[in-house]
Amino acid sequence: MSDTEAEEISDLSNPDVTTKYQAAAGIVNKALQKVLEACVPDADIITLCELGDRIMEEETGKLYNKKDKEGKKMEKGVAFPTCVSVNELVGHFSPMKGESRQLKAGDVAKIDLACHLGGFIAAAAHTVIVGGEKVEDKRADVIMAAWTAAEAALRLVQVGNKNTQVTEVFAKVAKEFKSTPMQGVLSHELKKHIIDGSKTIMCCETTEDKVDEIEFEMNEVYCIDVVMSSGEGKCKPTEIRSTVYKREVEQSYILKTQKARQFISEVNKRFPVLPFSLRAIEDEQVARVGVSEARRHELLVEYPVLHEKPTEIVAQFKFTVLLLPGGTKKITGLPLGDLEKQCATTCAVQDEDLKKLLSSSANPKKSKKKASKEDKEEKKDDKKEDA
Known part of the structure; x- marks a missing residue:
């Protein structure tokens, strides 16, 4: 491969x-x-x-x-x-x-x-x-x-x-x-x-x-x-x-304010598809301001x-x-x-x-070696019977 x-x-x-x-x-x-x-x-x-x-x-x-x-x-x-x-x-x-x-x-x-x-x-x-x-x-x-x-x-x-x-x-x-x-x-x-x-x-x-x-x-x-x-x-x-959000990847919109654009740019770069916390945004003020505008335009999924x-x-x-x-x-x-x-x-x-x-067992294991050994014994018995 x-x-x-x-x-x-x-x-x-x-x-x-x-x-x-x-x-x-x-x-x-x-x-x-x-x-x-x-x-x-x-x-x-x-x-x-x-x-x-x-x-x-x-x-x-x-x-x-x-x-x-x-x-x-x-x-x-x-x-x-x-x-x-x-x-x-x-x-x-x-x-x-x-x-x-x-x-x-x-x-x-x-x-x-x-x-x-x-x-x-x-x-x-x-x-x-x-x-x-x-x-x-x-x-x-x-x-x-x-x-x-x-x-x-x-x-x-x-x-x-x-x-x-x-x-x-x-x-x-x-x-x-x-x-x-x-x-x-x-x-x-x-x-x-x-x-x-x-x-x-x-x-x-x-x-x-x-x-x-x-x-x-x-x-x-x-x-x-x-x-x-x-x-x-x-x-x-x-x-x-x-405080927990995920980028709505199917939605796009050019946000009006500079801080909101900075916020969504950071989200797109660092958290393009998976959930993140607003704490992870480098500038807390940008996070607090940007998330409001991004939510209004349905750019985020809220948790x-x-x-x-x-x-x-x-x-x-x-x-x-x-x-x-x-x-x-x-x-x-x-x-x-x-x-x-x-x-x-x-x-x-x-x-x-x-x-x-x-x-019952939460992790069933197949005993392949044991099974193959049993198969061999069965084959031996079959041969004896045939003889």
Whole structure:
């Protein structure tokens, strides 16, 4: 295979693509772990977000630095800025200076981030109880609901299965833990430079909100996003400033003010297709002024800060999977760790089908050598019988 042909194959049938996904996954897991460890009482959320982004930028900066034949370096870096959303906040909280918050003991914080190498994206999210205290209330129930649903999804996102099976199991798990899957949350297929592919899995299906049924296929990549609520599972945009955006590539418009043009020029150059935080724009004033005009002319897709009812708790786990010939491989996401001891839930899985699914292997391996040895023995027996 020539270099040109290899470059054209941008799915997992190209070993180089698989390597990039796995390398990006290692960076995401490292950044996620570091931010998780820094989620202590009185920690400033903006500092946590900056930490996650910095690690992803530094670590991706160490890899793939050779220029191609055209003299260009590979695009790489943050694919989704670090967000730390607490308690009833569902997601996308990545504040600018002067708009941050501090963590408190007992807070349920969701850390969400992603990076890419050459457009191949690895994403992950994890939930933490700030301060490490043991909880016996709905915080424990909703966290274990989200974790158990994520474990079930991992076993269902297999070649030949359908997205509807995953959505159905989310509802089953939620019921067992007195929780609700969050409406409006989608898991997406990942493709080169595309963080929100057209193939999706719903976290919660309603009569008004449905997606097309799809079958999982070999060499696909998915970001599985599991979000559970202790309440009704309905989220709304808050009045908190949105700071996460993505360039709407199909829209173009020559903006009027100099700062707005400077802003969109920087976005086009540094973040042409993937989400970014306004914190990443070099001049904060340019970011604040430019984003307003760019939004008015629909040059940006907005990721609003979403929330449940103030009295409710939201938990999230997100991971990236590769659908390989040897089976589905989970490449991002952290183990449950201390959360298992902290979450003293009285709920447990009672459904027999669900128990069977969760007890099955998440990473089935084919024993080719053993099979071939057995085949040889069978052939020997056949020859003896023939003789």
